[in-house]
Amino acid sequence: MESRGDVFLNGALREVTSESVELLCFRAMKDLVWYLLAAAGEIGGCFSFWAWQRMQKSPLWTIPGVGALILFALALTRIDTSHAGRAFAAYGGIYILASLLWLWGVENTRPDHWDMLGAGVCLTGAGIILFGPRHG
Numbered sequence: 478m479e480s481r482g483d484v485f486l487n488g489a490l491r492e493v494t495s496e497s498v499e500l501l502c503f504r505a506m507k508d509l510v511w512y513l514l515a516a517a518g519e520i521g522g523c524f525s526f527w528a529w530q531r532m533q534k535s536p537l538w539t540i541p542g543v544g545a546l547i548l549f550a551l552a553l554t555r556i557d558t559s560h561a562g563r564a565f566a567a568y569g570g571i572y573i574l575a576s577l578l579w580l581w582g583v584e585n586t587r588p589d590h591w592d593m594l595g596a597g598v599c600l601t602g603a604g605i606i607l608f609g610p611r612h613g
Contacts, residue, residue, distance in 0.1 A: 501608075504557050505608070507557065508556050508557055508607065509571075511552045511553070511555040511556055512552075512556070512567075512568055512571040513571065513575065514548065514552040515548075515549045515552035515553050515568060515571070515572075516549075516568075516571050516572050516574075516575035516576075517545075517548075517549075517575070518545045518546060518547075518548035518549030518550075518552060519545075519546065519549040519572065520572075520575055520576060520579050521541075521542065521545040522542040522543065522544075522545035522546035522548075522549060523542070523546075524542070524579075524583075525538045525539050525541060525542025525543075525545065526538075526539055526542055553565065553568060556568075556607075558607065563606060563607070564607075566603075566606050567603040567604075567606040567607040568603070569599060569602075569603060570596075570599035570600040570601075570602055570603025570604075571600075571603060573595070573596050573599045573600075574596045574599070574600060577592050577593070577596055580592075
């Protein structure tokens with residue numbers, strides 16, 4: 478980035494304006510909503526199979542689970558990036574955080590400081606992957 482106040486936005490170097498900052502914030506919030514929806518779908522869908530196989534619940538639990546997994550896959554296609562692998566890699570950090578929230582909220586097990594430190598590292602990496610400047 479150049480010192481005169483430029484930023485990479487949508488793959489190109491652009492001058493920082495209030496509009497570009499608003500666009501970047503809107504993109505980040507929109508992506509966050511899609512990532513959270515994907516995480517809810519993946520965790521809920523996988524948990525339905527966990528409940529069937531590990532908690533002796535009815536196999537019927539997997540029916541809404543499959544629907545949740547479809548929602549997960551569709552939500553990831555809505556991420557504002559041109560490469561699937563980048564969207565999937567950045568999602569990893571969100572998935573880890575959402576899994577720890579599931580651990581705490583659903584399984585009543587509070588994440589420890591190592592869980593939180595690991596989630597912080599992963600979220601930092603996800604942000605770098607998703608919002609880092611791209612050349613070409």
